[in-house]
Amino acid sequence: MRPGTPLSLTTEDRILLYLSDFRNLEDRFTLPLSVTQKSIAYAAGVQRKHLSRYLDEMVREGFLTETKAHIEGEKQRMLAYYLAPRGWERAVAIKRSLAAIRVPVRDRGQIRSMTLEEIDRATSVHLTFSDIVREAMNVEVLDLEYLNGIDERRKKAMDERLQRLEDYARALMIAWKDGRVSATERLLIEQLREHLGVSREEHERIESEVMEEVLANREGIYRAVAEEAIDDGPITDDERELLEALRKKLGLSVDACLAIEGKLAAR
Known part of the structure; x- marks a missing residue:
């Protein structure tokens, strides 16, 4: 509907209206996926890459509470949001205003004037105001x-x-397959992240999961990088610095890495 019509709300008000359907979250250890950024973005009709700006401002102004919590069905903790007292006050006022209006609705070719509650009752699915x-x-x-x-x-x-996130995870896995990400790969990943609308929080979560999988083959990764260095001749100072950083990242002992290098050099 055009701006200025009864159902035309600001982005902030749409976020508050949506989150008003979730109560008593502050007492829960595990929170629903519905209060994470990706669900809020869809429900409020906001592009995912722009949502954080709105949420951060609303947290600062005391409308929302932000928490990093365990999320149903997710391995990693994620940022979640619920209404703070000031947010509840505003959301109740929004709902009260919406409940009082009537809007034109097409029903089997006829235009009817209906309240939002009447619209909900007239459909076969449950519709919230949001x-x-x-x-x-x-x-x-x-x-x-x-x-x-x-x-x-x-x-x-x-x-x-979900498909976009899976595509992004595959790209990260390819970038990390040798245990390191070059500057060029990092730039390409950042461009892909923006193109797919993946948030920085989602990136961190996915990269963490990718790293867990990568680290499961820690010695294999170190061996592949060390082999590349040794094949070029004696290991240079720069290559040694890289290998040492990789060793620490992978959590391998010095002895284990020296043993790998020794076997490679003896071939």
Whole structure:
């Protein structure tokens, strides 16, 4: 809907409205995926790469609480958000305002004036106020038949998001396969991260998981890098510095690495 219409909210208000559906999170050890950045971005209709700016500002202004928590279905802890008291106060006011308005809705070819609660009751799926506001962002008139497909569209969007993250993880794995990432590879990874809309938090989480897998073959990685250095002749000071940094990164002992180098040199 056009700016200035009843369902046209600011990005900050859409975030508050969405998070108002989640209560008592401050007492939970494990939080739902729904309150992480990727879910908030989708629900509030914000590009993922821009979301952090809004969230950081809202945390500073006391509307949101940010925490790094265990997330359902995820290996790594992730940033999660829930409403602070000031955020609840604002969200309640937003909901009260939305509950009082009527908006035009297309129903089997006819235009009806409906409240948001009536829209929810008229569809076969449960629609929150946040769902309806998000769906209204890109249309002039809401359509009941289209609203019935919200779960399918949400799943498709999340599946596409997951595919992008998997593609990014594969790129990181290729970059880290020899135990190091060159400056050129780092630049290309950063460009890919921005292109795919992967946040820095997601990058850190994925890279950590990749490193765990890489470290599972620590000696093999060290052997591959050392072999490359030895094949060029005596190990130079620069190569020794690189190998030492790699040894520490991989958590290998000096004796283990010297043994690997000795076997390579004796070939």
